[in-house]
Structure formats: structure tokens, C-alpha cells
Amino acid sequence: xxxxxxxxxxxxxxxxxxxxxxxxxxAKDYETLDTFLSAISLGGYILKQMRLNGFPTYxxxxxxxxxKDNFSRxxxxxxxxxxxxxxxxxxxxxxx
Amino acid sequence: xxxxxxxxxLCALIALLFVVAYSKTKQAKELIAIxxxxxxxxxxxxxxxxxxxxxxxxxxxxxxxxxxxSVNKRFDDLYLLGGTIVTLLLAINIGIFLRTQAEVxxxxxxxxxxxxxxITDYEKQAAEQLGKITTYVASLETKNQVVEQEPNA
Numbered sequence: 421x422x423x424x425x426x427x428x429x430x431x432x433x434x435x436x437x438x439x440x441x442x443x444x445x446x447a448k449d450y451e452t453l454d455t456f457l458s459a460i461s462l463g464g465y466i467l468k469q470m471r472l473n474g475f476p477t478y479x480x481x482x483x484x485x486x487x488k489d490n491f492s493r494x495x496x497x498x499x500x501x502x503x504x505x506x507x508x509x510x511x512x513x514x515x516x
Numbered sequence: 517x518x519x520x521x522x523x524x525x526l527c528a529l530i531a532l533l534f535v536v537a538y539s540k541t542k543q544a545k546e547l548i549a550i551x552x553x554x555x556x557x558x559x560x561x562x563x564x565x566x567x568x569x570x571x572x573x574x575x576x577x578x579x580x581x582x583x584x585x586s587v588n589k590r591f592d593d594l595y596l597l598g599g600t601i602v603t604l605l606l607a608i609n610i611g612i613f614l615r616t617q618a619e620v621x622x623x624x625x626x627x628x629x630x631x632x633x634x635i636t637d638y639e640k641q642a643a644e645q646l647g648k649i650t651t652y653v654a655s656l657e658t659k660n661q662v663v664e665q666e667p668n669a
Binding site: 460465490491492493494495496497498499501503506 | 651
């Protein structure tokens with residue numbers, strides 16, 4: 421059994437950031453981001469916020485793009501962008 | 517302009533006052549004359565009132581009828597004029613009301629989409645900021661925990 425451990429690099433984070441901004445991020449990308457967030461003790465934070473706002477999985481957040489609850493979607497989007505920002509700050513502070 | 521209109525109205529009122537006063541004076545004189553004539557007739561030294569012919573009586577009755585009809589016609593004219601004025605005022609009020617309602621409806625329909633779009637944008641921005649703040653607070657809490665744990669380690 422092989423376990424994929426994504427490598428935390430500034431390029432990988434930037435790639436996810438671009439995908440999120442272009443609305444092309446996949447469930448795998450969000451999952452990777454949640455794994456990266458473990459580095460700043462926020463592992464699983466994105467999925468937790470999605471669940472709190474009515475999206476049980478990453479895929480449901482992507483699929484329910486027509487959901488009229490704009491507040492929840494925007495809230496999660498804000499949480500994701502800030503998490504990425506914190507992660508980038510962490511990488512800069514630690515010269516990674 | 518306002519002073520001119522006020523002066524015009526004042527002149528009209530004064531003229532009306534003169535007309536009414538003249539009319540009342542004339543009526544009073546007529547009434548006094550009729551009363552005097554009646555008293556003269558009662559004090560007729562011959563002790564008898566001259567008997568009117570049938571034609572004279574009919575003429576007097578016709579004259580009285582004509583006066584009554586004339587007064588009634590004047591009242592009819594007044595009622596008609598008053599009714600017309602009231603109807604016009606009501607029509608103007610209804611017209612203003614309907615026009616205002618139509619203007620307000622048109623304004624709301626014209627700007628509704630724009631206002632709704634703006635509100636939705638504000639809502640999105642607010643939600644996004646709230647998400648960022650929540651995440652920032654969460655990251656601060658984890659940093660604090662790390663700092664508290666480090667001296668122990």
C-alpha cells in the first residue's frame with residue numbers, strides 16, 4: 421500500500437491558490453491543502469469549515485456551485501484564501 | 517407673484533363683501549316697504565281691503581312662483597358648480613395618487629436589479645472577510661499553543 425504525501429512547497433501552494441482563484445480547484449486540491457495546513461496546526465480546517473456550512477465533502481462544495489446560499493460559499497472561499505495566505509507566510513518565515 | 521395673488525384675492529373678497537352688503541340693504545328696504553304697505557292696507561280708513569281681481573291675483577301668484585323658481589334655479593346652479601368643483605378636486609387627487617404610484621413602481625423596477633446586485637456583492641464581501649477573520653483567529657490560536665508548548669519542550 422502506497423500513501424501519497426504531497427510535498428509542501430511554495431510552488432505547490434501557489435498552484436492551489438491559482439486554482440482556487442480561477443475556480444478550477446478539485447477535491448484533491450482541497451484535500452492537499454488541508455494536508456498542507458497540518459504544518460501550521462490547522463489540518464482538516466477547510467473540510468471542517470465546509471461541513472459547518474452545509475457541505476459534507478469537498479466534492480459537494482464543488483458540485484453545489486449553483487447553491488443560492490452565497491454567504492456560505494463566500495465564507496468558505498474567504499477561509500480558504502486566508503488559510504493559503506497563512507501557509508505562504510509560514511513558508512516565508514521558515515525559508516521553505 | 518404671491519403678493520399679486522394675495523392682493524387679487526383680497527380685492528375679490530372686498531368686492532364680494534360690497535355685493536353682499538348692497539344685496540342685504542336692498543332686501544331690507546324691500547321688506548320694510550312691503551311691511552309698510554301691509555300696515556297701510558290694515559289701517560285702511562274705509563275699513564275694507566280692496567278686492568283683487570282674479571287676473572291680478574294670478575299675476576301675483578305667478579310672480580311669487582317665478583321668484584321661487586328663480587331661487588331654486590340659483591341653488592341648482594350652486595349645487596352643480598359645487599359638485600363640479602368637488603369632482604375636479606377628487607379627480608386631481610386621484611390623478612396625483614396614481615401618477616405617484618406609477619412613478620414609484622417604475623423607479624423600483626428600474627433600480628431593483630442594481631440594488632439587489634449591490635446587496636449581494638456586499639453580502640459576499642462580508643462573508644469572505646468573515647471567513648478570513650475566522651481563519652486568521654484560528655491560526656493565531658494555534659500559534660499561541662505552539663508558543664506555550666515550546667518553553668516546556
